[in-house]
Amino acid sequence: MLGKTAGGLFWMFRYLERAENIARLVETGERMALTRPDGADGEWSSILTTAGTHAAYDAHHDDVSGEAVIDWLLRSSDNPSSVMSCMEAARMNARTVRTALTREVWEAVNECWMTLRDLLARKVQTRDLPKALATIRARSAFVRGALHGTMLRDEMYDFARLGTFIERADATARLLDVKYYVLLPSIAGVGSRLDNVQWEMILRVVSAEGPFRHVHGNTRGASNIAQFLILDGRMPRSLAFCYKKIGDNLDYLYRDHGIRKPCHDLADEICHRLSEMTIEDIFEEGLHQFLQDFLARNTALSHQIEQDFRFYR
Amino acid sequence: MGAAIFPNRYEPIGLVSAIAFWDVPREVAPMNSDPLFDEMHYPDGTPRAAYAEFARWFDGEDPKRLRAKAREAEDAFRLTGITFNVYGDPDANERLIPFDIVPRIIAAREWAKLSKGIEQRVRALNAFLHDIYHRQEIVRAGVLPVEMIARNEAFLPQMIGVDPPGDIYTHIVGIDLVRTGPDQFYVLEDNARTPSGVSYMLENRETMLAVFPELFTSNRVQRVSTYPRNLHASLSACAPPACEGTPTVAVLTPGIHNSAYFEHSFLADQMGAELVEGHDLRVVDGRVAMRTTRGYKPIDVLYRRVDDDYLDPLTFNPDSMLGVPGIFDIFRAGGITIANAPGTGVSDDKAIYSYMPEIVRFYTGENAQLENVPTWRCSEKEALAYVLDNLEELVVKEVHGSGGYGMLIGPTASKKDIKAFRAKLEAKPGNYIAQPTLSLSTVPIFANKGLAPRHVDLRPFVLVSPNGIEITPGGLTRVALKKGSLVVNSSQGGGTKDTWVLEDE
Numbered sequence: 162m163l164g165k166t167a168g169g170l171f172w173m174f175r176y177l178e179r180a181e182n183i184a185r186l187v188e189t190g191e192r193m194a195l196t197r198p199d200g201a202d203g204e205w206s207s208i209l210t211t212a213g214t215h216a217a218y219d220a221h222h223d224d225v226s227g228e229a230v231i232d233w234l235l236r237s238s239d240n241p242s243s244v245m246s247c248m249e250a251a252r253m254n255a256r257t258v259r260t261a262l263t264r265e266v267w268e269a270v271n272e273c274w275m276t277l278r279d280l281l282a283r284k285v286q287t288r289d290l291p292k293a294l295a296t297i298r299a300r301s302a303f304v305r306g307a308l309h310g311t312m313l314r315d316e317m318y319d320f321a322r323l324g325t326f327i328e329r330a331d332a333t334a335r336l337l338d339v340k341y342y343v344l345l346p347s348i349a350g351v352g353s354r355l356d357n358v359q360w361e362m363i364l365r366v367v368s369a370e371g372p373f374r375h376v377h378g379n380t381r382g383a384s385n386i387a388q389f390l391i392l393d394g395r396m397p398r399s400l401a402f403c404y405k406k407i408g409d410n411l412d413y414l415y416r417d418h419g420i421r422k423p424c425h426d427l428a429d430e431i432c433h434r435l436s437e438m439t440i441e442d443i444f445e446e447g448l449h450q451f452l453q454d455f456l457a458r459n460t461a462l463s464h465q466i467e468q469d470f471r472f473y474r
Numbered sequence: 475m476g477a478a479i480f481p482n483r484y485e486p487i488g489l490v491s492a493i494a495f496w497d498v499p500r501e502v503a504p505m506n507s508d509p510l511f512d513e514m515h516y517p518d519g520t521p522r523a524a525y526a527e528f529a530r531w532f533d534g535e536d537p538k539r540l541r542a543k544a545r546e547a548e549d550a551f552r553l554t555g556i557t558f559n560v561y562g563d564p565d566a567n568e569r570l571i572p573f574d575i576v577p578r579i580i581a582a583r584e585w586a587k588l589s590k591g592i593e594q595r596v597r598a599l600n601a602f603l604h605d606i607y608h609r610q611e612i613v614r615a616g617v618l619p620v621e622m623i624a625r626n627e628a629f630l631p632q633m634i635g636v637d638p639p640g641d642i643y644t645h646i647v648g649i650d651l652v653r654t655g656p657d658q659f660y661v662l663e664d665n666a667r668t669p670s671g672v673s674y675m676l677e678n679r680e681t682m683l684a685v686f687p688e689l690f691t692s693n694r695v696q697r698v699s700t701y702p703r704n705l706h707a708s709l710s711a712c713a714p715p716a717c718e719g720t721p722t723v724a725v726l727t728p729g730i731h732n733s734a735y736f737e738h739s740f741l742a743d744q745m746g747a748e749l750v751e752g753h754d755l756r757v758v759d760g761r762v763a764m765r766t767t768r769g770y771k772p773i774d775v776l777y778r779r780v781d782d783d784y785l786d787p788l789t790f791n792p793d794s795m796l797g798v799p800g801i802f803d804i805f806r807a808g809g810i811t812i813a814n815a816p817g818t819g820v821s822d823d824k825a826i827y828s829y830m831p832e833i834v835r836f837y838t839g840e841n842a843q844l845e846n847v848p849t850w851r852c853s854e855k856e857a858l859a860y861v862l863d864n865l866e867e868l869v870v871k872e873v874h875g876s877g878g879y880g881m882l883i884g885p886t887a888s889k890k891d892i893k894a895f896r897a898k899l900e901a902k903p904g905n906y907i908a909q910p911t912l913s914l915s916t917v918p919i920f921a922n923k924g925l926a927p928r929h930v931d932l933r934p935f936v937l938v939s940p941n942g943i944e945i946t947p948g949g950l951t952r953v954a955l956k957k958g959s960l961v962v963n964s965s966q967g968g969g970t971k972d973t974w975v976l977e978d979e
Contacts, residue, residue: 164765165754256555256730259747260741268553275552316767418768470767
């Protein structure tokens with residue numbers, strides 16, 4: 162397949178993943194604002210940081226308010242990571258790689274785009290927000306379903322999946338890094354009321370409240386949560402899970418092409434770290450340090466894949 | 475080769491011979507007084523044989539249901555993304571071409587005759603191209619004046635003496651036809667460069683099958699869906715000498731912003747070929763190769779949807795970013811097949827059109843089965859006499875004019891205008907050509923108040939390979955949706971219809 166097509170698939174699925182992640186951030190922010198009116202504005206600020214768009218937001222706004230942040234994250238064309246901008250970019254990439262997609266995947270993406278374009282044509286009113294967010298979630302699920310149900314498991318699928326998991330690992334690591342201070346083991350061993358609020362937020366952003374309860378019962382704790390989101394290979398948004406998938410897909414590419422490339426080594430190193438380290442090791446190294454290091458490696462891997470499979474040159 | 479035949483400077487030639495009816499401004503649309511030929515109904519309102527089944531079905535349908543179905547069809551098009559881009563209009567970046575649910579139906583017998591004529595014409599076009607880029611026998615024989623070639627900007631001197639694989643120049647051709655009576659078709663224009671619209675032909679059928687499946691059990695309609703496979707086979711059969719094993723076919727597009735991008739990706743997808751842009755390609759070891767995830771891979775046949783001028787900055791327009799530097803040399807050396815071959819525009823140029831009857835006769839030894847719109851070249855004495863005698867019935871155009879300037883439309887012109895024009899014509903007859911006005915056929919569309927007749931044209935698609943000439947039954951029917959309008963252009967309120975060729979009864 163063409164290098165350009167591989168790159169188009171990779172980015173199409175990064176953008177789709179990002180659109181979903183941003184929508185989930187909005188959902189969490191709104192939930193916090195509704196249930197804890199006291200501390201909401203601070204949360205909106207940290208949500209902007211998690212979305213990696215705080216500086217850009219500040220450049221366009223005088224202050225941080227829920228209404229403005231929601232609009233910025235959902236539909237602003239000044240924000241390249243807004244849900245709508247991501248959908249535009251995903252669909253643009255889909256058009257570029259149309260020949261690599263099944264009709265079902267293309268139509269699911271196109272319909273997702275058409276629906277969101279209408280849905281986000283105007284400012285979303287608070288009362289319409291839950292329904293809008295549910296629609297975004299449902300439409301992205303259709304795309305994922307079409308991908309799983311109809312795409313041939315060849316290199317096209319591998320690049321789509323690599324994009325998904327690189328983006329997802331980036332999002333989870335960013336979220337943890339923004340909140341790392343509430344995840345440090347406390348001397349008391351029990352979380353304060355404020356910690357509990359923050360933990361709830363973290364779990365919600367990664368849709369992990371239910372799964373976490375399932376594994377850890379109702380006892381939340383900083384290291385439990387950090388362990389769950391970094392090292393638990395069963396949790397589909399954890400760093401370990403993402404890298405298990407990245408490793409698999411790179412491995413398929415290796416078998417398919419018959420050549421080991423530098424990106425394979427980079428991914429192996431990251432996988433190795435995630436499988437060898439315990440959460441205690443990570444705290445010892447410093448959670449913030451660990452996450453910064455991870456984010457840098459994740460980005461480096463993305464660039465390496467780009468080069469090794471000739472996306473641009 | 476006489477040195478004087480190919481001057482180095484090519485002046486644009488403005489001869490407009492055929493009146494493409496969408497070029498005619500609406501308010502002056504030429505029409506004569508004959509009753510219009512409606513393809514569905516006899517003048518007394520009863521349906522013609524080919525439409526009998528359809529008419530029966532239509533009469534039994536609730537218009538409300540049909541309107542809902544028409545919306546369903548539109549949704550299907552939107553979902554597929556079969557849109558065209560409108561340059562410079564960011565709000566309407568991707569527009570749908572309106573689709574009308576009433577099919578245009580052609581009887582098997584009508585089609586058989588028509589397709590014979592098309593095949594003959596396409597054969598002649600290819601032979602003409604070979605000759606023009608080799609010995610120019612047709613010029614030597616005095617059938618075609620040398621200026622028609624020498625001063626033709628679509629003529630590519632770089633193609634002289636080049637032998638494309640299989641001696642095929644026009645792998646894909648679209649012939650634009652209009653109809654005026656039961657057995658009367660005219661060729662309005664030949665499209666021998668990169669004809670577009672075939673994706674609409676295919677998607678219109680898919681949509682009709684999805685929205686009105688019942689119609690296809692009561693009517694036996696010839697399939698069009700084999701086109702992409704035939705296209706692939708046809709292109710593969712033209713693989714160049716350098717090809718080893720199964721030919722690798724790719725489609726070259728100017729990119730996602732091109733108005734026909736949907737079609738380019740659609741055809742690549744349907745053929746299982748890669749869709750490439752200039753920046754995906756480069757010359758590697760004497761071949762044109764595409765950048766894949768595994769490195770560069772040679773291409774054998776390139777179905778290019780990029781104009782000649784942009785194909786190779788080293789040979790043609792040096793500013794082109796869309797092409798591949800060096801591709802022309804590789805083509806000349808037999809390293810790649812370019813479809814259609816560069817320089818085919820010389821055969822569908824407006825200057826050449828009026829000579830098509832002679833061209834067909836010269837290369838096939840037969841009279842042309844498909845008629846041209848008759849064109850009088852006023853430079854010829856007898857023609858001039860006829861034109862002067864019949865000014866009030868003809869359309870007279872300046873050879874070098876374009877856009878309707880300096881044109882006389884006899885039926886709608888005043889006596890004074892005709893008189894003034896007569897003086898100009900007598901002074902410089904060589905500057906003018908003349909054509910009769912045609913009453914174009916109509917096919918009904920489904921309008922608010924039921925069926926309403928509208929003017930149509932037809933573009934059948936033809937594939938040419940060493941294995942023969944293949945014509946997909948039907949083609950693309952474009953329809954002028956506005957009452958009385960002759961403009962079928964999609965940018966000006968034109969739409970499309972599914973085109974049925976029935977199986978033999």
